[in-house]
Amino acid sequence: MNKSIKNMTLRERFESRHISIAKYARAYGVDHAILSKVLDGKLNGSKGHRGGSTRKIIAQLKADKIWIGKLPWETTSNEEVS
Numbered sequence: 001m002n003k004s005i006k007n008m009t010l011r012e013r014f015e016s017r018h019i020s021i022a023k024y025a026r027a028y029g030v031d032h033a034i035l036s037k038v039l040d041g042k043l044n045g046s047k048g049h050r051g052g053s054t055r056k057i058i059a060q061l062k063a064d065k066i067w068i069g070k071l072p073w074e075t076t077s078n079e080e081v082s
Helices: 010-015 021-027 032-040 050-063
Strands: none
Touching: 010 032, 021 032, 032 050
């Protein structure tokens, strides 16, 4: 039985594309450990650490339609910065 894309975890969506974590990370200039932690939900880019690598790879995952929904650091209309 196939899961709906929306019901898959981030890692399941990534793996369904049959892409190597190491090759994907290398293609976008980040460490494969960072990508792996993002896929496991351990890093979300909300703190802005690691020289922006986490945010960079999450933005790329969103562009590739693997990341679904808003990016963790995007503000909502109620959280506008003054």
